[in-house]
Amino acid sequence: MKMRRFFSFCCVISLLFLFGCSYNAATGRREIIAISTSEEVALGQKAHNGILKEFTLSSDETLNEKVNRIGKRLVRVSDRQDYQYHFYVIDKKEFNAFTTPGGHIYFHAGLLEHLSTDDQIAGVLAHEIGHCAAKHTIKKYQAALGYNFLGNLVLNRIGGGAQQIANLSSGVIMNLAFSAYGRKDEYEADRLAIKYMYLAGYDIDGMIGVLKVLEQASKGASKTPLILRSHPYLKDRITAAKQEIVNIKVKFGE
Numbered sequence: 526m527k528m529r530r531f532f533s534f535c536c537v538i539s540l541l542f543l544f545g546c547s548y549n550a551a552t553g554r555r556e557i558i559a560i561s562t563s564e565e566v567a568l569g570q571k572a573h574n575g576i577l578k579e580f581t582l583s584s585d586e587t588l589n590e591k592v593n594r595i596g597k598r599l600v601r602v603s604d605r606q607d608y609q610y611h612f613y614v615i616d617k618k619e620f621n622a623f624t625t626p627g628g629h630i631y632f633h634a635g636l637l638e639h640l641s642t643d644d645q646i647a648g649v650l651a652h653e654i655g656h657c658a659a660k661h662t663i664k665k666y667q668a669a670l671g672y673n674f675l676g677n678l679v680l681n682r683i684g685g686g687a688q689q690i691a692n693l694s695s696g697v698i699m700n701l702a703f704s705a706y707g708r709k710d711e712y713e714a715d716r717l718a719i720k721y722m723y724l725a726g727y728d729i730d731g732m733i734g735v736l737k738v739l740e741q742a743s744k745g746a747s748k749t750p751l752i753l754r755s756h757p758y759l760k761d762r763i764t765a766a767k768q769e770i771v772n773i774k775v776k777f778g779e
């Protein structure tokens with residue numbers, strides 16, 4: 526039985542390499558992504574419908590205009606251009622921002638109020654765009670679904686379609702949307718954010734400003750929203766971001 530399981534595992538891995546392994550310009554790595562862009566976009570739409578039931582989007586035109594303007598400027602320099610990005614302001618005082626599959630980025634009005642400059646807002650948006658470009662968001666779904674699922678997905682694709690992704694319940698989709706990223710992904714999103722901020726013409730020191738605002742907020746937080754879950758290592762993230770700012774300036778000859 527163990528041998529059979531091992532054999533099927535090897536088959537799945539080989540199939541994933543054959544059909545799902547591609548180069549990611551954001552991470553510089555070859556990666557196994559078995560969920561296609563169109564499937565990811567469909568998942569994102571399903572998640573968005575769930576979010577609309579749970580939250581109210583802000584009708585504040587100034588805030589919406591600001592987030593969309595800054596987001597769109599950053600998107601132009603993103604390593605990922607195979608789908609359209611969408612930016613929303615959620616009418617909630619909570620300190621949060623999050624991303625779902627298909628490039629949907631949500632910014633809580635409560636966090637926006639604590640950011641004093643466009644550069645700081647760009648820091649948050651560029652970090653979330655970094656998660657999209659590095660495919661961290663869709664990888665959370667892959668990881669949760671397991672290799673059996675992925676194997677079936679690849680096999681079904683050969684036969685012409687992957688219903689399993691489409692059949693995921695809204696509950697599972699929403700839970701994954703609000704689950705935290707790993708520490709490595711957070712550092713990678715910070716590095717990409719600094720690069721995108723620089724390329725889009727924002728002051729990259731704005732990233733340090735954002736991390737300090739988050740660090741401050743995490744001290745008094747009674748419950749921890751997603752964006753503050755990295756608070757035990759926000760200090761380390763600030764140190765790493767400062768180093769990355771130096772690296773970017775050296776790289777681009779400043």
Ligand SMILES: [Zn+2]
Binds near residue numbers: 652711
């Ligand atoms: Zn993050």
